[in-house]
Amino acid sequence: MRAQERGVLGVVGTGAGGVETLRTGLVEPALARGWRVAVTLTPTAGRWLRATGEADRLARLTGLPVRDAPRLPGEARPHPDADCYVVAPATANTVAKLALGIADNQALTQLGEALGIPAVPVVVFPKINTAHARHPAWQGHITTLREAGVHLVQGPDVWPLHGPRAPTPRQDLPWPAVLAALDQATN
Ligand SMILES: Cc1cc2nc3c(=O)[nH]c(=O)nc-3n(C[C@H](O)[C@H](O)[C@H](O)COP(=O)(O)O)c2cc1C
Numbered sequence: 001m002r003a004q005e006r007g008v009l010g011v012v013g014t015g016a017g018g019v020e021t022l023r024t025g026l027v028e029p030a031l032a033r034g035w036r037v038a039v040t041l042t043p044t045a046g047r048w049l050r051a052t053g054e055a056d057r058l059a060r061l062t063g064l065p066v067r068d069a070p071r072l073p074g075e076a077r078p079h080p081d082a083d084c085y086v087v088a089p090a091t092a093n094t095v096a097k098l099a100l101g102i103a104d105n106q107a108l109t110q111l112g113e114a115l116g117i118p119a120v121p122v123v124v125f126p127k128i129n130t131a132h133a134r135h136p137a138w139q140g141h142i143t144t145l146r147e148a149g150v151h152l153v154q155g156p157d158v159w160p161l162h163g164p165r166a167p168t169p170r171q172d173l174p175w176p177a178v179l180a181a182l183d184q185a186t187n
Contacts, residue, residue, distance in 0.1 A: 006186070009035035010082030010114070012107045015044025016089035016127040018173040022049075023058055025175035026088060030182070031061070038079040040107045041068040042094060070106045084186050085114050088153070088178045089127035092135070098124075099141035115148050121185035125153040125178050131164045151185045153177050 009030050013019045022039070030037050039058050041049060046068025049055040055066045065078045087094065087107075094108065103109040114120045124145065132138060146152060153159075158177045162168045 005034040007035065007083035008080045009037050009182070010079070010085040010110060011037055011039045012041070012085060012087040012090075012094075012111060013039065013045045013049070014042045014087070014089060014091045014094045014107070015048060016091045018089050018127060019045050019048065020052065020054060021173060021175070022088075023054065023061065025173055026086065026178060027058060027061060029175070029179055030086075033179075033183075036064075036080070037062045038064050038082060039066045040079070040110060041066060042091075042105055042107045043068055044091075067106050070109065082110070082114065082120065084121045084123070084182070085111060086123045086125075086178060086182055087111060088123070088125035088175075089173055090124050092126065092128050092132035092138070095124065095126045095128075095145070096137065096141050099144040115150070118149070121149070121151060123151040123153065123178065123181045123185055125159070125174065125181075127159065127173065128161065129164045129168075130161045133161055151181050153181045 011027055013022045027037050039062060059066045067078060071078065097108055098111050101112055103112045111122065114122050158174045
């Protein structure tokens with residue numbers, strides 16, 4: 001597949017451990033699949049990835065600025081419209097806000113709009129622990145997103161949940177499952 005033949009993939013990273021592997025785990029493989037990639041980060045993830053120089057590396061790699069703040073009203077949109085979104089890793093916070101329609105940062109503004117555009121698939125990998133999953137509102141958020149057509153990457157085979165206070169075994173983010181969900185959502 002030639003470069004950028006697939007359309008524009010909006011990649012959204014949030015403030016969850018493992019977001020530092022966004023480039024190698026998701027962006028580079030998506031570029032290799034022929035997507036043009038536009039990266040948007042939540043303010044937390046933006047702070048983390050700017051501190052390490054990773055945001056600059058992502059911008060150089062994709063040829064587009066990494067967004068973690070809204071534009072001014074008079075500024076041009078820095079990204080082309082996305083044909084598909086992948087949110088990975090997605091914090092419990094971002095999943096909850098997306099389900100509720102809260103759009104208080106640039107990433108959620110784009111994602112909330114995408115949920116209302118049937119032609120734009122949205123893939124979400126919630127990177128959560130057992131405490132997040134037991135929050136009384138969690139299952140409702142997941143049901144809302146599933147009913148909105150969101151492709152959820154989850155389950156014990158993909159991301160086994162661990163308690164928040166126990167030492168967690170080292171787990172790489174399930175990038176192959178995220179990429180498989182992207183392929184399935186867009187083929
Ligand atoms: C080192 C570190 C790792 C974190 N990992 C996670 C995580 O895996 N999942 C999660 O839901 N929150 C995690 N958090 C908490 C989120 O960063 C926090 O809830 C933040 O407000 C999320 O904002 P965002 O959803 O806008 O990125 C982590 C925080 C820190 C400091």
